[in-house]
Amino acid sequence: MAYLELQGLHRHFGDVKALDGVDVQLEQGEFLSLLGPSGCGKTTALRLVAGFDRPDAGSIVVDGKDVTNTSPSKRDMGMVFQAYSLFPNMTATQNVEFGLRVRGGHRADRHKRVGELLELIGLGHAGDRYPHQLSGGMQQRVALARALAIEPRVLLLDEPLSALDAKVRLQLREEIRRIQLELGITTLYVTHDQEEALSISDHVAVMYSGRIEQMGSPAEMYSAPATPFVAEFIGTMNRLEATVVDGGSGAVEHRGVTLTVNAARDRQRGDRVLVLVRPETVELSPANGDGGPNTLVGEVITQTFLGPVTRLKIVGGAADLIADVPTAKAATLPVGTRVTATLPAQGARLLELTDEPLPEIPEEPGPAGR
Amino acid sequence: MKPRRFMAPSAFVWLLLGGAYFFIPLLATLLFSLKSIQTGKCCTLSAYGWVIHNGDFWHTIKLSFLLALETIVISLVLFVPTIYLVHLKVPRLRPVIAFLALIPFVVPPIVMVVGLLDFYRGSPTWFYDQPWGFLVAAYVILAFPYMFFSLDAGFRAIDVHTLTEASQSLGASWLTTLFKVILPNIRVAALAGSFLALAIVMGEFTIANLAQFHTFPIFLQYVNETQAYRPAALTLLSFGITWAAMLGLLFVGRGRGARPTLLAGGR
């Protein structure tokens, strides 16, 4: 029995359909990320769960009870906003204490709990500082402690790390996950950063244009994307349009070259498909002649240094793809080298190609510095 | 705090109250202006006719308008180069000048006129007894804070250093730079300050009254004291002038950010 359920949520703003029928279930203690580009509806969905907006249709159920018409102050959820949510006229301690103060209770008990929480987030010494005296990362920690202080049934986070520096983001996301596991609190997390979502979630729901494209574990999302959008959005993926030649052997034809893709077996001859190949599964070697079976031949036209791995773009003839190779090996294949790219018959996934244009992922704006 | 799609009822009530308080006196004035002196009842335009045919009216409103123009010109000539210089070369002076702009809060017109009348008592007649001298001198000071905030905002919005250096590197003299490069770029700010100065001078009563010059507001008060119903027509006209100045300000400040919202009318 799901603890938190979003049932058939619809929300439109004028002509724009922000949410077009969204269904999500979370078990108690589960960490689920809503992942997607700007405008996909993830924040809209979160705000509906929090109660800051009302759906045009659909409902929100927590622990079996419908809270769709409950005011946000009565939903017993804790929310961490993207930025600027700490009350400027209160110290960190007072901010964290706020939810408890509103509920009454003994001052001694409140202070004890606040002290515990500040220790939990590693700011036990900074309780007397005001928000404008805290760094961005510290502010978000305090915001987290404040949300947790009221022992909410559900924890909601709206891109809490987007406004922070890269290093702080990495640190903080680990901490959020650690605390969440320690407290066992049901968590709904919104982000546009797929690496973030994949690294800390139990499950990920990819959203696009107000709908959920696919929901599953991070591993599933990465290795078995169900739609072209998910394939493009999660990690980097080579997408090769092809037509099935022989269903028995799994042969497909891509730009005049015949490739063997195991996943193409059981397909009809003539089916149009999208072959998905992860860059790290592409094998490269200097070309001599035409290359062997399941290969595309081309020239290295760019190298992008990514640390342990270097990304090579291979173009030529039928080839237009990306390969990730260990940096040491990349040094032996400088720009201009003719290479043979071998595609794994087993590792490639297959998706049906429809007449719809393939979704292009818009350039995500850099870390939102305000 | 429930998500709200429509206006809160309390908000509606407050806005209604505010609107009523604003409009009722204006409506009453309009009704008054249409009453005839003989019967005390509606409806005639004779009050407006009287105004239009009144020589003193035209004389004083022309005087006030010309005084406003003189104030604006002197203000611009005095303040624009100063603020330009401060932004370009002596930024340390800027907070000093900004502080000076707060002085009129502490030295309001009623206090200022007391000082001016005494200090300049012995000064030559062409200054002390003429509105073009004494009054305008005071009005420039009155307009100063509004001029400063407008012009300062204007200068802050443009990159003074880059424009000046670009102009000079192309061979222009200081004067050419000022007139051909800087001034056109702060035109909006200068206009905004000018509209405020216009409203100030057209409405200034205190100094004119104590120094005994016959400007338009003085004429207004004279009519107030001596006529029935007719002052209403003048009041609406005066209100119309304020409106026009504000609309000019809005028109000029379209698309701009910070707009000086301070008070210009004589209180």
Add this chain to the structure above:
Amino acid sequence: MASEALRPDLASGRRRLSLAWVGTLPFFAYTLLFLFLPAGEVMVGAFKGVHRGWTLSNIRLLFHEPYIHAYRTSIEVSLVTALIGGAVGLAIAYAAIREGTPRWIRSILTTFSGVAANFGGIPLAFAFIATLGTIGVVTQILKNQLHIDLYAHGFTLFGKTGVEIVYIYFQLPLMILVIAPAIDGLKREWREAASNLGASPYQFWRYVGLPVLMPSILGAVILLFGNAFAAYATAYGLTSGVVPLVPLVIGAYYTGNVLSNPHFAQALALGMFVVLAVMMLIYIPLQRRAARWAR
């Protein structure tokens, strides 16, 4: 500075900088001549006697009737209109800005407030005479339609209360214009976070909203106070100088023959200056505090 490179003809940096200072001289000379020296004249003259020499008698006279009464009335009127104008202005500004109110209402409010805040002095006085005077439109309607005779009940527009009613006409919009940016600064996230943590609207305003707004509100009220305290034309147009307000008393010296000692008029003005200076000293640190929290 990069501009140094453009004037190699000037030998030393110090010489060039002093040239710039010289350029600001006309401005400072002007403020000296027409602001500081006259203001100084007032402050110094207040201590002069009628026949040469220095004296405190002018100052001492300020504390006697009827002058101390004028100060008390002026302060009272200013305080009342500042507080009422402040509270009501805050409510109206908030009503226009808060969630749920259409955006265009705010623009209209700003425009009308700009006009109303500048509509003061003589014309405003007459507008209210036309409204609440003895034969004013509203007075007549109340008398004839609702059988409420204001003037029979002791109300008069031409006394202290009347002045307060009229002053509020320009105090309200001034408050609206000044406090609106501060209300804008109330981040939506605070309201939502407070609600999310279980606070009622009342609790939000009590613990977060009003405390954050308070420096701005106090600063605005001080501005309103100074505005009313210094007002002359409106009260003059309304009462021709009958109500005991300090600016009117000062004016009486110049327009009538009520006072015969110029130095006493200066003492009155000095008294005004002191009151306003105290207000300014409270205002400046308040503004700084408000700016700090607006980040």
